[in-house]
Amino acid sequence: MSTDDQKADLQIDALKAAGCETIFTDQGVSGARRKRPALAEALSELVEGDTLIVWKLDRLGRSLAHLIDLIKDLGNRQVEFRSLQEAVDTKSAGGTLFFHLLGAFAEFERTLISERTRAGQAAARKRGRFPGRPKVLTPEKLVAAGKDLGAGDDLESVAKRCGVRPRTLRRALARG
Numbered sequence: 735m736s737t738d739d740q741k742a743d744l745q746i747d748a749l750k751a752a753g754c755e756t757i758f759t760d761q762g763v764s765g766a767r768r769k770r771p772a773l774a775e776a777l778s779e780l781v782e783g784d785t786l787i788v789w790k791l792d793r794l795g796r797s798l799a800h801l802i803d804l805i806k807d808l809g810n811r812q813v814e815f816r817s818l819q820e821a822v823d824t825k826s827a828g829g830t831l832f833f834h835l836l837g838a839f840a841e842f843e844r845t846l847i848s849e850r851t852r853a854g855q856a857a858a859r860k861r862g863r864f865p866g867r868p869k870v871l872t873p874e875k876l877v878a879a880g881k882d883l884g885a886g887d888d889l890e891s892v893a894k895r896c897g898v899r900p901r902t903l904r905r906a907l908a909r910g
Contacts, residue, residue, distance in 0.1 A: 745789040748818055752787050777804075782812040790819040798840045805833050870897050871906045879903060 742759050749757050756779070758772035773794070780786055786808060788794045794817070795801045805824065808815050815824045815833075823829040858865050871879075875896050882892045893903040 745793070748789050749787060752816075752818055754787055777807075780808070780811065780813045785814040785816055785825070787816045787818065789817075791817045791822070798836060799844065802833070802836055802840050871903070876906055880907060883907075 742761070746757055746759075756776075758776040760770040760772040776786065791801060795804060805815050809824065816822065816829075822832055824833060855865050879892050879896055882895075883889065889900045889903065893900040896903055898906075
């Protein structure tokens with residue numbers, strides 16, 4: 735349940751009617767969040783031969799990629815999955831096919847997002863903008879770090895003053 739004032743009675747009644755022995759609820763936690771205490775507890779208690787039943791797919795997760803990952807994990811653990819509202823049941827060939835189709839669409843969506851991201855970054859570079867985190871090690875800091883190291887300061891303390899890890903400073907100095 736996304737908010738504390740929402741009632742789960744309808745969902746709980748449907749789950750009980752479906753034969754659920756144990757019911758977990760995350761009250762006041764959005765289904766869009768990956769970290770939900772009751773979901774984590776439910777997933778940890780499932781063993782081979784169990785079936786995870788949800789009232790509706792969006793109760794398990796809002797992201798298609800997240801749903802696919804969860805269902806794949808359940809399958810690897812020999813745990814079946816069932817969604818009451820969408821009539822999805824991985825015990826059946828049709829239910830399994832449905833999730834394979836969802837997985838294919840999710841992969842297609844991820845590929846499109848990746849392509850759009852790369853195209854947007856290339857367009858930004860053409861306009862002289864460089865997306866990403868700003869460089870912590872400015873040329874001035876690198877010169878000062880080189881002088882400090884030449885004066886005998888140790889790499890760890892110089893890196894700390896520059897706000898980076900020693901390995902990052904070492905690589906930056908090697909690049910020149």
